[in-house]
Amino acid sequence: MTKKNIVTRDIKMADVIHMNYLLLPVINRFDIKLGFGDKTVEQVCSEYGINLSFFLDIINTYHDPKYFPLDKMREYPINLIVNYLLKSHEHYTQKMLPETEQMIDELVHSCRGDCDNLRLIEDFYKKYKTELENHLKSEEEKFFPYVKALIDKKEKEKNLEAIRRKYNFSYASHSIEHESVITKLLDLKNILIKYLPPDYDHGKCNNLLYWLFLFEDDLRDHERLEDVILLPALENIEAQYRQNK
Ligand SMILES: [Fe+2]
Numbered sequence: 315m316t317k318k319n320i321v322t323r324d325i326k327m328a329d330v331i332h333m334n335y336l337l338l339p340v341i342n343r344f345d346i347k348l349g350f351g352d353k354t355v356e357q358v359c360s361e362y363g364i365n366l367s368f369f370l371d372i373i374n375t376y377h378d379p380k381y382f383p384l385d386k387m388r389e390y391p392i393n394l395i396v397n398y399l400l401k402s403h404e405h406y407t408q409k410m411l412p413e414t415e416q417m418i419d420e421l422v423h424s425c426r427g428d429c430d431n432l433r434l435i436e437d438f439y440k441k442y443k444t445e446l447e448n449h450l451k452s453e454e455e456k457f458f459p460y461v462k463a464l465i466d467k468k469e470k471e472k473n474l475e476a477i478r479r480k481y482n483f484s485y486a487s488h489s490i491e492h493e494s495v496i497t498k499l500l501d502l503k504n505i506l507i508k509y510l511p512p513d514y515d516h517g518k519c520n521n522l523l524y525w526l527f528l529f530e531d532d533l534r535d536h537e538r539l540e541d542v543i544l545l546p547a548l549e550n551i552e553a554q555y556r557q558n559k
């Protein structure tokens with residue numbers, strides 16, 4: 315697969331997947347189903363009522379690491395971004411995490427000798443899964459509702475600190491969590507690549523590694539959207555709150 319060109323409105327949606335099959339889960343998050351025929355990106359977006367410009371920016375952000383139209387991305391309505399991020403959470407909790415667990419379980423069962431090291435991987439992953447689930451849950455219960463509360467007119471009369479306390483949101487712990495969920499996925503790959511005695515089914519281990527690379531790339535892009543788009547937007551809204559008081 316060669317990653318070239320950015321995705322434009324007049325490209326056939328089917329060709330987007332041929333250009334970069336890793337975009338498939340991103341397309342799914344917009345609730346677009348396969349079977350596009352020869353429809354272009356613009357036609358499919360119009361059919362599903364999707365904001366075309368937002369779709370193209372998100373797709374190209376995942377497609378090309380150098381593509382990130384920061385100023386333009388910061389202009390999109392916050393709800394549009396939050397709803398997209400929530401869809402990604404669903405993908406991680408319902409697909410990526412359980413399937414990774416299943417692949418690790420199959421790898422452990424393929425072990426032929428002393429399997430203690432593989433058991434350690436299993437334990438490492440279980441802790442990681444809980445950590446990522448807690449991070450996603452905390453964003454769903456604190457971060458996103460806090461952002462939404464600030465843009466919601468009903469909360470406008472309240473004091474900023476009171477709203478922040480209500481949702482218990484902290485910039486510092488959010489940033490530590492982001493660092494940790496990415497680093498641990500990288501650590502897991504490195505344990506498999508560098509240190510694990512190769513006493514298991516190699517095909518299964520390769521599949522797990524391919525999967526972990528996809529997972530890490532997707533999660534990195536996800537966290538980048540939150541850090542570079544949503545957090546500065548939140549800071550702006552907070553600043554407006556303070557000014558209006
Ligand atoms: Fe998130």
Ligand SMILES: [Fe+2]
Nearest residue numbers: 453492537540
């Ligand atoms: Fe996050």
